[in-house]
Amino acid sequence: MPKVTVIIPGSPEQDFIPHEYLQEGTGQYDIRNMQSVWPADRWRNLRSDEVEILVKNQNTAGNWDDILVTDCFDPSLIRNNRFFGLVRIGSVRDIMLRHHDLRLSAGITNSLVVSCDIGDDTAIHNVEYLSHYIVGDRCILFNIMEMNTTDHAKFGNGIIKDGEPEEVRVWLDIMNEAGARQVMPFDGMITADAWIWAKYREDKALQNNLREITQNSFDSRRGYYGTIGNECVIKNSHTLKDVKVGAGCYIKGANKIKNITVNSSQEEPTQIGEGVELVNGIIGYGCRIFYGCKAVRFVLGDNSNLKYGARLLNSFLGDNSTVSCCEVLNNLIFPAHEQHHNNSFLVASVVMGQSNIAAGATIGSNHNSRANDNELVAGRGFWPGLCISIKHSSRFASFTLISKADYPAEMDIPLPFALVSNNVALDRLEVMPAFWWMHNMYALERNSRKFVERDKRLRKTQNIEFDALAPDTAEEIFAALRLLESWTARAALREKGVQSDNLSDHELAEHGRELLAGREEMISGLEIRGEGMERSRRRVIILKAYRAYHAYLDMLHHYAVKNMAGYMEAHPSANFTEMCESLSAEREMSWVNVGGQLMPERELDLLCSDIGRGKLGSWEDIHDRYDQLWDEYELSKQKHAYATLCALYNKENLTYDIWNKALARAMGIQQYIYDQVYLSRKKDFENPFRIMIYRNEDEMKSVMGSIEDNDFIIRIREEITRYRELLVSLRQHVIET
Numbered sequence: 001m002p003k004v005t006v007i008i009p010g011s012p013e014q015d016f017i018p019h020e021y022l023q024e025g026t027g028q029y030d031i032r033n034m035q036s037v038w039p040a041d042r043w044r045n046l047r048s049d050e051v052e053i054l055v056k057n058q059n060t061a062g063n064w065d066d067i068l069v070t071d072c073f074d075p076s077l078i079r080n081n082r083f084f085g086l087v088r089i090g091s092v093r094d095i096m097l098r099h100h101d102l103r104l105s106a107g108i109t110n111s112l113v114v115s116c117d118i119g120d121d122t123a124i125h126n127v128e129y130l131s132h133y134i135v136g137d138r139c140i141l142f143n144i145m146e147m148n149t150t151d152h153a154k155f156g157n158g159i160i161k162d163g164e165p166e167e168v169r170v171w172l173d174i175m176n177e178a179g180a181r182q183v184m185p186f187d188g189m190i191t192a193d194a195w196i197w198a199k200y201r202e203d204k205a206l207q208n209n210l211r212e213i214t215q216n217s218f219d220s221r222r223g224y225y226g227t228i229g230n231e232c233v234i235k236n237s238h239t240l241k242d243v244k245v246g247a248g249c250y251i252k253g254a255n256k257i258k259n260i261t262v263n264s265s266q267e268e269p270t271q272i273g274e275g276v277e278l279v280n281g282i283i284g285y286g287c288r289i290f291y292g293c294k295a296v297r298f299v300l301g302d303n304s305n306l307k308y309g310a311r312l313l314n315s316f317l318g319d320n321s322t323v324s325c326c327e328v329l330n331n332l333i334f335p336a337h338e339q340h341h342n343n344s345f346l347v348a349s350v351v352m353g354q355s356n357i358a359a360g361a362t363i364g365s366n367h368n369s370r371a372n373d374n375e376l377v378a379g380r381g382f383w384p385g386l387c388i389s390i391k392h393s394s395r396f397a398s399f400t401l402i403s404k405a406d407y408p409a410e411m412d413i414p415l416p417f418a419l420v421s422n423n424v425a426l427d428r429l430e431v432m433p434a435f436w437w438m439h440n441m442y443a444l445e446r447n448s449r450k451f452v453e454r455d456k457r458l459r460k461t462q463n464i465e466f467d468a469l470a471p472d473t474a475e476e477i478f479a480a481l482r483l484l485e486s487w488t489a490r491a492a493l494r495e496k497g498v499q500s501d502n503l504s505d506h507e508l509a510e511h512g513r514e515l516l517a518g519r520e521e522m523i524s525g526l527e528i529r530g531e532g533m534e535r536s537r538r539r540v541i542i543l544k545a546y547r548a549y550h551a552y553l554d555m556l557h558h559y560a561v562k563n564m565a566g567y568m569e570a571h572p573s574a575n576f577t578e579m580c581e582s583l584s585a586e587r588e589m590s591w592v593n594v595g596g597q598l599m600p601e602r603e604l605d606l607l608c609s610d611i612g613r614g615k616l617g618s619w620e621d622i623h624d625r626y627d628q629l630w631d632e633y634e635l636s637k638q639k640h641a642y643a644t645l646c647a648l649y650n651k652e653n654l655t656y657d658i659w660n661k662a663l664a665r666a667m668g669i670q671q672y673i674y675d676q677v678y679l680s681r682k683k684d685f686e687n688p689f690r691i692m693i694y695r696n697e698d699e700m701k702s703v704m705g706s707i708e709d710n711d712f713i714i715r716i717r718e719e720i721t722r723y724r725e726l727l728v729s730l731r732q733h734v735i736e737t
Contacts, residue, residue, distance in 0.1 A: 015028055016028055016085075016115060016132060016151050016223060017151050017222050017223040018151065018222070020163070021151075021162050021163055021221070021222045021223075023221070028223070029086065030223075031219075031221060031223040031224055031225075032115075032117070032134070032223070032225050035134055035224065035225055035227065036117055036134060037134075037136075038088075038090070038117070038119075042070055042090075043068035043069070043070065043088050044068060044069060044070070044071065045065060045067075045068060046064055046067055046068075046069060046075075050069070050073065050075045051064050053075040053076060054067075054075050054078055057075070057076065057078060057079040057080065058079060058080040058081075059078055059079065059080065059081045059082070059083070060081075060082050060083070061082075061083040061084070061087075062083065062084045062085065066083075066085060066086045066087065067083055067087050067089070068086070068087070068088040068089070069088075069089045069090075069092070070089070070090055070091050070120075072091035072092070072093060072120075073089065073091070073092050074092050074093060074094055074107075075092075076094075077092050077093075077094065077105065077106060077107030077108070077109075078092065078107055078108050078109070079107070079108075079109045079110070080109055080110050081108050081109065081110070081111050081112070081113060082111075082112045082113070083113050083114075084112075084113070084114045084115070085114050085115030086115055087113050087114075087115065087116055087117075087118070088116075088117045088118065089108070089118045090117075090118055090119045090120040090121070090122065090137065091120035091121055092106060092107055092108075092121075093106055093121060094106070095121060097121070097123045097138065097140055099140055099233045099250075102140070102142070102233075102235065104123040104125060104140060104142060105123060106121050106122065106123050107123065107124075107125075108124045108125070109124075109125045109126070110125060110126045110127075111124055111125065111126065111127040111128070111130060112127070112128060112129050112130065113127075113130045113131075114129075114130065114131035114132065115131065115132050116130055116131070116132065116133050116134070116135060116225075117133075117134040117135065117225075118135045119135055119136045119137035119138070119139065119230065120137045120138070121137060121138050122135055122136075122137065122138060122139045122140075122141075123139070123140045123141070123142065124139075124141045124142075125141070125142050125143070126142060126143045126144070127141050127142075127143075127144045127147060128144065128145050128146060129145070129146045129147065129148060130144075130147045130148075131147065131148045131149060132148070132149040132150075132225045132226060133147055133149060133225055133226045133227070133228060134225050134226070134227045134228070135228045136227075136228055136229045136230035136231070136232065136247065137230045137231070138230060138231045139228055139230070139231065139232045139233070139234075140232075140233040140234070140235065141228075141234050141235075142233075142234070142235040142236070143235055143236045143237075144234060144235070144236075144237050144238075144240070145237070145238045145239060146238070146239045146240070146241065147226070147234075147239075147240045147241075147243075148226075148239075148240075148241050148242075149224075149225055149226035149241070149242055149243075150241070150242055151222040151223055152164060152222050153224055153225075153226060153242035153259070154170070154218075154242070154259060155187070155224075155226075155242060155243065155244040155259065155260065155261045156170070156185060156187070156244075156259050156260045156261045156280060156281050156282045157170075157184075157185065157186045157187055157214075157218055157261070157282075158170045158171060158172075158183075158184025158185045158186060158214060159184070159186075159214065159215050159217075159218050159220065160215075160220070161220055161221070161222050162220050162221060162222055163222075169184065170184070170185065170259070170280045170297060171183065171184060171297070172184075172185050172194075172297050172298070172299065172314055172315070172316060173297070173314040173330050174194060174198050174314065174315060174316055174330060174331060174332040174350075175198050175330065175331065175332050175348065175349065175350050175375055176330060176348055176375055177329075177330045177347070177348050180201065181198040181199075181201065182198075183197040183198050183210075183316075184210075184211060184214045184215075185280075185281065185282050185297075185298075185299050185316075186214050186217060186218070186282070186619070187244075187261045187263070187282055188461070188619060188623075189282060189299055189316075189619075190301070190318075190319075190461050190462040190595055190623075191301065191316060191318040191319075191332065191333075191334050191335065191462055191595030191596060192462060192463075192594045192595030192596070192597055192626055193595070193619065193622070194299070194316045194332055194595070195332060195334075195350070195594055195595045196210075196594065196604075196607075196608065196611075197210050198332060198350075200608055203608060203612060205612030205613065206608050206611050206612040209611050209612055209614060209617075210611065213611075213617065213618055213619060213622075214619070216618075217618065217619055226240075226242060226243050226244060226245075227244050227245065228245045228249075229245055229246045229247030229248065229249065229264065229265075230247045230248070230266075231247060231248050231266065232245055232246075232247065232248065232249045232250070232251075232264075233249075233250045233251070233252070234249075234251040234252075235251070235252050235253075236252055236253045237251055237252070237253060237254040237255075237257075238254065238255050238256060239255070239256045239257070239258065240254070240257045240258075241256075241257070241258045241259070242258060242259045242260075243257050243258070243259075243260050243261075243262065244260070244261045244262065245262045245264065246262060246263050246264030246265055246270065246285070247264060247265050247266055247269075248264050248265055248266040248269035248270075249262055249264035249269060249270050249271070249272070250269065250270075250271045250272070251271075251272045252272070252273055252274065253273060253274035253275060253276075254272050254273070254274070254275075254276045254277075254278075255275055255276060255277045256277045256278070256279065257272070257276070257277075257278045257279075258278070258279045258280070259279060259280045259281075260278050260279070260280075260281050260282075260283065261281075261282050261283065262283045263282075263283060263284050263285045263287075263302075264285060264286075265285060267458055268285040268286035268302070268303070268456075268457070268458055268459070269286065270283060270284075270285065270286060270287045270288070270289075271287075271288050271289070271290070272289045272290075273288075273289065273290035273291060274290065274291060274292070275291060275292035275293075276289050276290070276291075276292065276293050276294075277293075277294050277295075278293075278294075278295050278296075278298075279295070279296045279297070280296060280297045280298075281295055281296070281297065281298040281299060281300065282298075282299045282300070283300045284299075284300055284301045284302035284303070284304060284319065285302045285303070285457070285458075285459060286302055286303040286456060286457065286458075287300055287302070287303065287304050287305065287306075288304075288305045288306075288307070289305070289306045289307075290305075290306070290307050290308070291307055291308050291309060292308070292309045293306040293307065293308075293309060293310045293311070293312070294309075294310075294311045294312070294313075295310075295311075295312040295313070296312075296313050296314070297313065297314045298312050298313070298314070298315055298316070298317070299315075299316045299317070300312070300317050301316075301317060301318040301319035301320070301321065301335060301462065302319045302320075302457045302459065302461070302462075303319055303320050303455070303456050303457045304317055304318070304319060304320065304321040304322065304323075305321070305322040305323070305324075306323055306324075307322070307323075307324040307325075308324045308325045308342075309325055309342070310323045310324055310325055310326060310327075310328070311326070311327045311328065311329075312328050313327075313328070313329045313330070314329060314330045314331075315328050315329065315330060315331040315332070315333065316331070316332050316333065317331075317333050317337065318333050318334045318335035318336070318337060318353060318462065318595065318596060319335040319336075319455075319457060319462050319464070319596075320335050320336045320451065320454055320455050320456075320457070320464075321333060321335060321336060321337040321338070322337075322338055322339070322340065323337070323339045323340075324339070324340045324341070325340065325341055325342035325344070326339050326340075326341055326342060326343070326344035326345060326346070326357070327344075327345050327346070327347075328346045328347075329346070329347045329348070329364070330347055330348045330349075331346055331347065331348070331349050331350070331351065332349075332350045332351075333349075333350075333351045333353070333355075334350075334351065334352045334353030334354075334355075334380065334593070334595055334596045335353045335354075335462060335464050335595075335596045336353050336354045336355070336451045336454070336455075336464070336466070336596075337351060337353060337354075337355045337356075337357075338355065338356040338357070339356070339357040340359075341357075341358065341359035341360070342359075343359055343360050344357050344358070344359060344360065344361050345361065345362050345363065345364060346361070346363045346364065347363065347364030348364055348374065348375050348376065348392060349363060349364070349375060349376035349377070349378065350375070350376075350377050350378070351376075351378045351382055352377075352378060352379050352380040352382070352398075352593045352596075353380045353381075353464070353593075353596050354380045354381045354447065354451055354466070354468075355378065355380065355381065355382040355383065356382075356383050357384060358383075358384060358385050358386045358387075358388075359386055359387070360386050360387030360388070361384045361385075361386070361387070361388050362388070362389045362390070363376060363384065363388075363390050364376075364392065374392035374393040375392060375393050376390065376392050376393065376394050376395070377393075377394075377395045377396070378395075378396045378400065379396060379397050379398035379399070379400065379416070379472075379476070379593070380398050380399070380472075380593060380596075381398050381399030381400070381417075381447070381468065382396055382399075382400055383399075383400070383401045383402070384402040385401065385402055385403050385404045386404045387404050388402055388403075388404055388405055388406070388407065389405075389406045389407060390402070390407050390411070391407060391408065391409055391410050391411075392410065393410055394410050394411045394412065395411070395412045395413070396411070396413045396420075397413055397414050397415055397416040397418065397476050397480075398416045398417070398468075398472065398473045398476055399416055399417045399418075399436055399444075399468060399473070400413055400415075400416070400417075400418055400420060401418070401419045401420070401435060401436070401440075402419075402420045403419060403420065403421045403422070405421065405422035405424070406422070407422055407429075408422075408536065409534050409535045409536040410534070410535040411429070411533060411534050411535075412532060412533055412534075413431065413533060414476070414479060414480060414483060414533070415431060415433040415434075415476075415480045415483070415530075415548075416433075416434075416473050416476040416477060416480060417433070417434050417435060417436040417437055417444075417468075417473075417555075418431050418432060418433045418434070418435055419431070419432040419435035419439075423541075427538050428538050428539045428540065428541050429530075429533065429534050429536075429538065429539075429540045429541070430540075430541050430543055431530055431533065431540065431541070431542055431543065432542075432543040432544055432548065433480060433484065433542065433544075433545070433548035433549075433551075433552065434547075434548040434551035434552050434555065435548075436468075437551045437552075437554070437555055437676075438544070438547060438548070438551050438676075439680070440680055441673060441676035441677045441680050442676070442677045442680035442681045442712075443680070444468055445673065445677050445712075445716060446712055447468065448466055448467055448468050449712075449715075451464075451466040452466050461623065462595055462596055462597070463596065463597040463626060463627070463630040463633075464596035464597065465593075465596065465597065465598045465633075469555060469558065469559040469562075470559075470598055470637065471588065471591045471598055471636075471637055471640045472591040472592075472593055472598050473559075474555075474556055474559050474640065474644055475589055475590070475591055477552045477555055477556055478556070478589075478647070480552060481549065481552055481553070482505075482509055483530075484512065484516065484528075484542070484545055484548065484549050484552075485508070485509040485510075485511075485512030485513045485516060485549075486505060486508040486509050486512055487512070487528050487529060487530060487531065487542060487545070488512040488515050488516055488523060488526065488528055488545060488549075489503075489508040489509070489511040489512035489515065490508065490512075490529070491523070491526040491527060491528040491529065492511070492512075492515055492523065492526060493511075494527075495525075495526055516545075516546060516549045516550075520546045520547070523545070523546055524546070526545075527539075527541065528541070528542040528545045529541060529542065530542050553648065554669050554672070556644055556648055557645070557648060557662065557665060557666065557669060558666065558669045558670070558673070559641060559644065560641040560642070560644040560645035560648065560662070561641075561645065561662050561663065561665075561666035561727075562641075562666070562723075563637055563638050563640075563641035564579070564583065564638060564641050564642055564645065565666075565723075565726055565727060565730060566638065567579060567582070567583065567635075567638045568730055569726060576656060576659060580642070580653060580654055583638055583639045583641075583642035584639075584642060584653060585639045585642070585643060586643065587640060587643030587644065587646075587647065588600045588602075588636070588639075588640055588643075590602075592604050594626075597626060597629070597630060597633075598633065598637075599629050599633070600636065603629055607622070607625055607629075610625070642654070645658075645662055649662075660731060663727050663730055663731045664731065666727055667724055667727050667728075670720055670723055670724060670727070671720070671724075673716075673720070674716055674717065674720045677712075677713065677716050678707070678713060681707055681710060681712075681713060682707055684704075685704065685706070685707050690704075
């Protein structure tokens with residue numbers, strides 16, 4: 001138990017940095033002076049008349065010679081304070097500072113100040129204990145119980161200071177409760193960093209160097225002061241200990257903020273509100289944390305929110321995300337995640353972004369075996385429905401929608417854009433591939449645009465692919481097509497009483513492809529079963545396999561032509577031959593979602609190798625590599641789109657005739673997209689159970705509006721018109737050529 005000790009004034013125990021940790025030739029204030037943004041020659045000692053006024057105003061000091069001020073100093077504004085150690089006070093003028101409805105005079109009153117630097121025109125009132133902080137210009141500190149910095153402050157970074165044991169290092173136990181995927185948090189960490197570190201555990205060289213890079217990214221010397229950036233407002237709060245706060249931050253009514261870096265700027269201010277308790281974490285730029293939230297051992301990405309009592313523990317929440325009310329433990333969550341409901345629970349998972357966890361979703365606890373070592377992996381666009389329960393370990397392809405149910409066994413769903421249902425009456429799992437494309441186009445199109453519009457980051461350190469159709473999902477669709485072909489062939493042979501086990505995968509795929517290329521009636525009576533999708537003996541039934549198969553083909557076609565058309569639009573002087581020469585390449589079949597950024601797996605392998613052998617020796621180097629790959633991504637995606645179109649037409653290279661057919665088909669698909677967006681939304685206006693609550697049509701329109709006035713419908717119509725004009729011009733160019 002810690003003990004209360006007595007310190008005699010003037011004794012060595014008053015030193016901030018213990019003498020054994022001071023390097024030879026250095027002093028107590030070297031690091032403080034390095035941190036200070038003000039020149040040393042701005043400070044001067046107090047004049048005797050100023051000391052007299054300060055004493056008259058009920059101020060005391062351990063030594064008035066340790067109180068330094070500037071030439072612009074009004075001692076009458078310093079009242080009823082106690083000063084200890086070296087305190088440097090910037091300009092103090094008879095002015096008022098206003099923030100919202102709060103107006104306070106500049107100066108320092110009713111406070112205890114220990115070894116601090118205080119900026120110009122700052123208001124510090126009723127701060128019971130302010131120790132070892134550098135406070136910026138035009139700040140307001142009002143009604144605060146304790147603001148203290150220790151000599152070993154790390155501000156949320158997973159490092160250790162000189163003389164500290166390894167046991168005090170802060171780790172994040174992400175993705176797994178057992179601690180087998182620990183990462184060291186640090187200021188500037190993005191989801192890509194956490195993903196690589198947590199995922200590739202078997203690469204010892206990579207793991208060792210990531211740990212060394214992180215430790216070496218920060219000064220291990222003791223003696224860093226807490227910092228409060230310019231124009232921060234901190235009021236009515238209890239404890240801030242070992243905290244670094246960026247400019248423009250607003251903190252009100254916080255209970256406890258300990259060992260935290262709060263990134264904030266005038267352009268992207270962060271706000272922390274009432275009842276919040278934050279311990280051992282990094283908070284990104286432009287975040288909002290309000291109303292009783294608790295976060296311990298965490299990283300919160302830029303432009304993200306914790307609200308209404310949310311609990312975030314041992315987790316990384318990516319950029320542009322919002323978590324309200326619910327509990328989130330031991331997770332790595334990629335950008336654009338939404339979880340809003342008090343009875344939602346998410347534990348031991350990696351969720352790859354653009355996701356939404358509905359009310360009542362229980363994803364965990366994962367104690368299904370003898371140890372808590374199970375995990376859930378969900379591709380981007382993961383959307384579990386109301387009141388679902390999922391058993392770990394499970395894996396889901398991109399844009400999997402799971403309907404309300406209690407799922408009794410582990411699942412592995414490789415079909416993207418699918419709807420998963422638990423049919424209790426028939427005791428079977430049912431999966432409808434390509435559900436989003438066939439039945440919920442409005443949500444699919446709206447989501448891609450919604451995520452872009454909500455991305456308010458000015459510093460886009462984490463690169464993010466928001467488009468639902470991208471190389472990763474395209475390759476998932478290719479794999480899903482092969483599975484549907486094989487499963488359809490097995491179903492047809494089973495119907496005839498023929499064993500399929502002696503056929504190769506290639507032979508099954510060929511047979512299934514022939515069946516799916518024919519009329520739907522040819523397979524309408526077949527019971528097509530998914531294999532390896534649930535850890536149980538019950539059947540897994542594929543619904544609407546024929547329609548889903550052709551929907552997948554349309555999705556690939558749309559993806560390919562859209563990106564190739566984008567290349568032609570960006571290179572208006574290029575002709576068809578030049579486009580083919582620029583985009584022709586072997587198809588990259590393995591893409592990895594690295595924290596929201598897509599990259600070929602071979603590039604990720606090279607990245608990890610370069611870290612492991614020391615070629616990339618800092619996080620700055622690693623982030624530069626991410627940016628380099630992102631700069632190359634657009635062309636890589638266009639090359640993948642070209643190879644995709646070649647694969648769809650079973651050609652090594654495109655011809656004028658094929659490109660012309662592809663453009664014509666793309667126009668039809670684009671019209672289908674608009675029609676489905678319109679029809680998906682129109683259902684809401686024609687649903688009799690929605691209409692019945694209104695007295696008349698006028699009331700309904702005043703509340704719901706009309707579908708013709710729907711902003712998203714109007715925007716989609718305009719985008720489709722522009723895209724069709726582009727496709728028409730490309731077709732005309734082919735004809736003229």
